[in-house]
Amino acid sequence: MASTELQRLWKLNQIDSGLVDIRHRAANLDVGKRLTAELEELKKRDAEIGGNARKLSAELTDLELAQKGIDDKLKKIDKEMYGGSVVNAREVENLQKEIAALKRQRDHNDEKILGLWDTVPPAKAAASKIETQIAEKEKQIVERKKAAIVEKQKLEAEFARLTQLRPDAARGVNPGLMNKYDSIRQRMGGVGMAEVTRKNSCAGCGTVVAERAVQSLKDEKVITCESCHRILYYTEGVV
Numbered sequence: 001m002a003s004t005e006l007q008r009l010w011k012l013n014q015i016d017s018g019l020v021d022i023r024h025r026a027a028n029l030d031v032g033k034r035l036t037a038e039l040e041e042l043k044k045r046d047a048e049i050g051g052n053a054r055k056l057s058a059e060l061t062d063l064e065l066a067q068k069g070i071d072d073k074l075k076k077i078d079k080e081m082y083g084g085s086v087v088n089a090r091e092v093e094n095l096q097k098e099i100a101a102l103k104r105q106r107d108h109n110d111e112k113i114l115g116l117w118d119t120v121p122p123a124k125a126a127a128s129k130i131e132t133q134i135a136e137k138e139k140q141i142v143e144r145k146k147a148a149i150v151e152k153q154k155l156e157a158e159f160a161r162l163t164q165l166r167p168d169a170a171r172g173v174n175p176g177l178m179n180k181y182d183s184i185r186q187r188m189g190g191v192g193m194a195e196v197t198r199k200n201s202c203a204g205c206g207t208v209v210a211e212r213a214v215q216s217l218k219d220e221k222v223i224t225c226e227s228c229h230r231i232l233y234y235t236e237g238v239v
């Protein structure tokens with residue numbers, strides 16, 4: 001067994017380790033960074049895929065309007081030709097040429113329109129799929145941020161609880177040991193003590209504790225790990 005002195009220091013170490021852990025968790029809190037990066041990626045794809053769908057739709061609308069314009073012109077010429085106002089043979093010939101040209105243009109547009117009827121729906125579907133994914137991602141980000149706030153509050157409460165416990169735990173430790181512990185803590189990321197595992201290694205850094213050191217620990221001496229220099233806590237294989 002460890003001495004009463006070391007048992008007290010161990011309690012303090014538990015509190016300090018808890019505080020270190022909370023700080024670490026607070027610093028690494030997931031506030032949706034990954035999700036936001038994914039959202040940016042989706043928005044980039046949306047600009048491309050959505051842009052393509054809009055371009056094709058606009059093309060189709062333009063062609064449909066153009067067809068209507070051609071039909072109107074043809075009707076007008078038809079009226080002129082059969083309304084009795086055109087009698088001159090040359091005029092009739094010109095109008096017939098115009099009709100032929102308009103019909104060629106209309107056929108050409110029809111072909112393009114048929115092609116677009118094939119490509120517009122899947123392009124629109126792809127754009128709408130991305131839009132849905134964006135909406136879903138935005139929802140996830142909002143939820144992640146809400147959850148992060150709750151987690152942060154929990155961590156703060158736990159931090160306050162441990163901070164409150166610390167003075168009492170520190171009072172029981174003798175000043176010499178406390179100084180040693182504090183200076184190790186400062187060098188070792190806030191954790192100044194480590195348990196000796198069942199396999200007689202330091203739980204802080206994994207280094208094997210020498211047989212001689214284990215014997216000294218059994219004799220209730222204050223021993224530090226030869227590698228990480230943390231004060232070792234030995235409970236005779238209980239850990």
Ligand SMILES: [Zn+2]
Pocket residue numbers: 194202203204205206207225226227228229230
């Ligand atoms: Zn160690």
